[in-house]
Amino acid sequence: MRILILSFLMMMAGMTYAQKTPLLDRDLFFGNPEITGGQLSPDGKWISFMKAHKGIMNVWVKKFDEAFDKAKPLTDSQRPLYGYFWTDDSKYILYVKDKDGDENINIFAVDPMASANAETGVPESRNLTPLKEVTAQIYDVSRLNPDIMMIGLNDRDKAWHDLYQLKISTGELTLMYQNNDRITSYDFDWDEKLRVLSRTDEKGNTVFLRVDENKQLTPIYETTVTEQAYISNWNEDNSQFYLVSNVGELDKSTLFLMDPKTTKKVKIESDPENKVDFGGLRMDRHTRKIIGTSYTLDKTKYYWKDKSWEEMYKFLCSKFPGREVNFQSATKDYSKFLIATGGDKYASEAYFYDAKTKKLIHQYTPRPKLKEVEKHLAEMTPVSYKSKDGLEIPAYLTLPAGMEAKNLPVVVLVHGGPKGPRDYWGYNAEVQFLANRGYAVLQPNFRASGGYGKKFLNAGDLQWGKLMQDDITYGVQYLINKGIADKNRIAIMGGSYGGYATLAGLAFTPDLYACGVDIVGPSNIFTLLESVPAYWEAGRAFLYGMVGDPNTEEGKKLIREASPLFSADKIVKPLLIIQGANDPRVKQAEADQIVIALRDKGKKVDYLLAKDEGHGFAKPLNKKAMYAHAEKFLSEVIKGRYQEDMPTDVKETLQKLMVDVNTVKYEPKGAVTMAKELPKIENMLKAGVTEYDVTLEFNGQKMPMTTTRTVSQKEGNWVVSDKSAGPMGESVDEVVLNNDFKPVSRSISQMGQSIPMVFSDNKATIDMMGQKWKSTLKVHLSMMVLHLTTLWLVCLLKKVTHFISRCLIS
Incomplete structure (x- = not known):
């Protein structure tokens, strides 16, 4: 079926070849949206949203019946926020942010009804966790007492989070559990009582611990490092919890109802088509019953248990054919909703929906100028192909609108993770930007991508640079065999693991790609493992299971073979490297090492480094400058279209990001120890x-x-x-x-x-x-x-x- 669909799309693209698609301004894709992230306050009296304030996306608020131009800014952050939400009494808006991408996250509170400060123009925000080098985690926000939330802080021990009760109105912290036991999660029931802890040992095995009345911890469930399970919610009387698990013989994760006292569990549901893992569980906060479940293969499919919700969903879908409909926000009585609609080639929109009157009112369009030209956006199509070992690899293919699907330049866009995340169908700014420049875009969900079952997930273990890379390589070959790709004009690009795959593609298959764009990708897995944040300690065995244990000879061999740095002499095609100086996951050293190795071999390498970014670029000017340079880089090598004009502020930002590679230095830590540990270097000796x-x-x-x-x-x-x-x-x-x-x-x-x-x-x-x-x-x-x-x-x-x-x- 997918082959027939692809053939039809190729035919249609050929028919419209003469209709030249205009070059869309990159600001339409990467500039700040006018409004986004809308939320109704739980009492329905306010609408909050994200909008630019002094050039950075911040939180704004307005009364429900006011126009959006009457809204006032609530925050004055110099860096985009990770997210925000209302307390259940609609008294506070809580948000989280870090400093320049370092992922040391603090929690802030602001009163939406408070008056603005004369100097800042916004009400005063209070940092509820004013600690340095601490990554706060939010476990539970009370509905019974909306002034209380349960959070985790790794202030005492950087590797582990203690459990605290936080009083929002005063910032008072009360220690509830000192984590000396490698606890990785805390689960609360509907009555907000701590019921289950999870403890992960050095081998990556996780035990669920029942919290008894006498505070004793009793083991009730266990997973190995290659299995996954989590508590999604509790039943009506808090006697059992909904468990999502793939433990044992299960391949696709399944929803169970488990009794923590007897440890007996009953299967509730798994994918009716047996193709993907259990997706999502939506619960009614009042009846405490299941509203619906969801699963995602190519697109998300919903199975409604509550008939009123099913009728509402079907009604809304009928109003937006060909698009996805999401319940973005709701009042706590479920009488009013903010609905988000969108699709692969549609600009998103937000609507207010009254469940009683079925009244649907447009609220805002995040990118109205993109909406005006959405007819020029490209369609994203699910495809699949076989990899080297015969494994079926799902992927998405986006062909440039208005061009014949023949001998096209291609950008293989590789997602990060790699174990667990995946690409999804829908609007993707990066994909649409590349397609508008004339590139066919392939997004492979290679083995280790999440959602396709345990076997598929674990098939990527110890396969970095091997079968995982083959999954990408065979996707390219699939496009070449179909006649879609010009084999001499193929680029590989991606962030995080996608950046690694870019380096690996250029190093291990140097004849396949014409160039690569590596965004915050690791080049040396030895130094990657040495520098992971302390609070990742619980996942160390998980990491070693993916790439190899550097403490064993076998692991060192695997890591050496998989690290592009040790095959840098094989990289002969142009490379663009993009890095954030404050990245806590993939340190700047990962970029510096490969830049030096290529520079010293006389290879072409461009290097962009942002001093105020972390694991990816968040600030608008940095992001626009990055894509402007990537656009030019790709155009020079694989001959796609290029928007030459560039605003002055973007041009100036790009100049600041560009690094003279001759100035790059790298000082390894513990030189003697590292020298002793380094694997053998290929081609040092020849007979x-x-x-x-x-x-x-x-x-x-x-x-x-x-x-x-x-x-x-x-x-x-x-x-x-x-x-x-x-x-x-x-x-x-x-x-x-x-x-x-x-x-x-x-x-x-x-x-x-x-x-x-x-x-x-x-x-x-x-x-x-x-x-x-x-x-x-x-x-x-x-x-x-x-x-x-x-x-x-x-x-x-x-x-x-x-x-x-x-x-x-x-």
């Missing part, structure tokens, strides 16, 4: 023979020599033999190295005398004239030379000074 002249000067005397170096392999080891001829006769210096370039033995001989050396455990035993000496040893892998710390030994044999002196090189 062969070379000859060179050497002149040694000692005490004013010059001694010319001719040296012949022979490199060979013997019994699985490398043998490097230097035979030198000079005024004092012939000398031979032979070093035996194992495959990790660690020395096994060395023998230096001349005029019948020899100095044999045997190496073990970073120590050298040297036999000089019958006397044995022991010395510590440092191995410089980059130069393959040996440095003895007890250098005074060389003075014992003056007659071999000219070749002993080689040991002095460091």
Whole structure:
């Protein structure tokens, strides 16, 4: 069926080829929306939303019956917020933000009815968690007492979050549970009573712990590191919880109802088509019964249990054919709703809906100028293809509107994660921007993407740079075989893991891609694992399960093979690297290392670095400058369209982001330890023979020599033999190295005398004239030379000074 759909789309694209699609301004895609993120206050008296204030998206508010131009700003953040929401009594708006992308998140409260400060123009916001280098987490916001919320703070121990009760009106914190037990989640029932904790051990296994009346913790359920389970909600009388799990023989995650006292569970539901995991559970806060469930294969499908909700949903869908309808916000009595509509080629819109009168009133269009030209947007089509091992890979393909689907330049857009996230159908600014520039855009949901079952999810374990990369490669080949892609004009692009896949694509399949755009992608998995945030400690085993354990020889081998940095010599195509200096997940060092490696090999690499960003660009000017440069970069290599004009502020921002790669430096931490831990570097040694002249000067005397170096392999080891001829006769210096370039033995001989050396455990035993000496040893892998710390030994044999002196090189 998908093949037929794709063929039809190719035919239609060919029919409209003559209708030239206009070049849409990049600001339509990446500029600030006029209004977005609308929410009704729980009492229905207010509408809040996000709108630019001093160039940054902030929270605004207006009375329900007022016009939007009567709204007032509530926040004055210099960085876009992660999100915001109302307390249940409509008294406060709570929001969270960090500083310049460092992900040290604080929770703030603002009174929407308060008067504005004369200097800032907004009411005063209070930081409820005014702590540095702390990542606050929100577990529960009370409805019984809306002034109370349950949060986690890692102030005492950076790796683990203690449970606190926070009083919003005063900021008072009360410690509820000190986390000395590797607790990773806290679950509360409808009555806001703490019922279940989750504890994750060093192997990544998670145990659900029932909180008994006497505060004792009793194990009731367990998952391994390759399984997943979570509590979604509780039943009417709080006697059982809804558990979503794929434990044991289950492949697709399933909804159960579980009794925490008896540990018995009953299956409620799984995907009727048995294609995807359980998606979502919507509950009625009043009856505490299930309203509906959802599942997402290509598009999201809803299964309604409440007939009134089903009728409402069907009515709304009838008003917006071909688009998705989402219940964005509701009053607490479910009488009034904000509805969001949109689709792959439709600009989103927001409507007010009265459930009693069925009255539907347009509220705002986030991007009205995009709405005016949405007829030029491109359609996103679900496709699938087989990978190298026969695994079926789902993907989305967007063909540029108004162009024949033949020999097109292609951008493979790879999502991040990688384990768990996936791409979805719908409007995507990045996809539409690229399609408008004339590129076919492929978004593969490679193995390890979430939602397709446990086997598919875990099939990506230890496959970075291998089968996971093959899933992307075979997607490209699919487009080439269909005649859609011009094989000489294919780019790969992505963020986070997508950035890694970009580097891996250029390094491991250098003939496949014409260029790449790496956005905050790791280049060296060793340093990636060393620098993950402390509060990721619970997920360390999960990470090792994905890429390999760096504490084992097998893991080191896997990581070395998968890290693009160690194959940088194979990257021959142009590369654009984009990085945030404050990224806590993928540190700036990941970009710096690969930039230096390519620069030193004379390869073309562009580097954008934002000093005020983290894991991705959030600030509007940074984002627009980034895409402007990426647009030009792609146009120069794979010949898509390019908007040459650029506003002055964007141009100035781009100049600040651009880095002279000749100035980039990288200082590894713990150089000696890291040197010892580094895996072998490919192509450092090759079998062969070379000859060179050497002149040694000692005490004013010059001694010319001719040296012949022979490199060979013997019994699985490398043998490097230097035979030198000079005024004092012939000398031979032979070093035996194992495959990790660690020395096994060395023998230096001349005029019948020899100095044999045997190496073990970073120590050298040297036999000089019958006397044995022991010395510590440092191995410089980059130069393959040996440095003895007890250098005074060389003075014992003056007659071999000219070749002993080689040991002095460091």
